[in-house]
C-alpha cells in the first residue's frame with residue numbers, strides 16, 4: 001500500500017507539472033498582450049491628450065510599413081506618438097511601438113527615423129518580452145502554488161506581478177544582450193528595406209552629442225540603453241559585414257552646426 005501511494009503521488013506530481021507547463025506555453029502570448037495593454041494604459045494615464053496612435057497616412061507609419069513588408073512576422077505593428085520633450089522610444093509588447101517627439105525632433109533624415117523604428121521592431125520580432133515574461137510567469141506559478149497551499153486567491157498576485165513587470169519594462173528597459181540583438185537586427189532590416197543602415201550609427205552620434213548638451217533628465221533613452229559609443233562600435237562591424245562598406249558617419253562639423261541652438 002505504501003509503495004503504490006508513493007507511485008500515485010509521483011504520477012500526480014508529474015501530471016500537475018506538465019499541466020502547468022503546457023498552460024504557460026499557451027498563455028504567454030495572452031500575457032504579452034495583457035502586459036502591452038498595462039504599459040499602454042500607464043502611458044495614456046501619464047500623457048493624456050499628448051499621446052495618440054498614428055494612423056495609416058502618417059509619415060512614420062509609412063516607414064513602419066516599408067520595414068514590415070520585408071519581414072515574415074505574425075506581429076501587427078502600430079505606433080503610438082507622445083508629444084513630449086522626453087528623448088525616448090519603447091517597444092511595449094504585442095507590436096506596440098512608442099515614439100517620443102523629443103527623440104524624433106532630433107533626427108535629420110528618413111534613414112535615422114527608420115533606424116529607431118527598426119530597433120523597436122527588433123525587440124518584438126526577437127521575442128524579448130516573451131523571454132522576460134516566462135521568468136515572471138515562472139515566479140507567478142511559484143506564488144500560485146504557495147497561494148493554493150495557504151488557500152489564497154492568486155488572481156491579485158498574478159495581476160500585481162504583471163503590473164510590476166510592465167512598470168519595470170518601461171523604467172529599466174531590456175537587457176544589454178536584448179538591446180544589442182535589436183540593434184543588429186535593425187541594421188539588417190534597414191539594408192533589406194532600402195534604407196541606409198548608416199542611419200542607425202547616425203542616431204547614436206546624435207544621442208552621444210545630446211548626452212553632453214541636453215537636460216539629462218529628459219534623456220530617458222540613454223538611461224535604459226547601452227552607451228552610444230559601444231553601440232556605434234558593434235553596429236559599425238555589422239554594417240561592414242552586411243553592406244561590405246564602412247558606415248557614413250555624420251561629420252563633427254555637421255554635428256556642431258546641427259546642435260548650434
Ligand SMILES: [Zn+2]
Pocket residue numbers: 119120123174179182225
Ligand atoms: Zn531597445
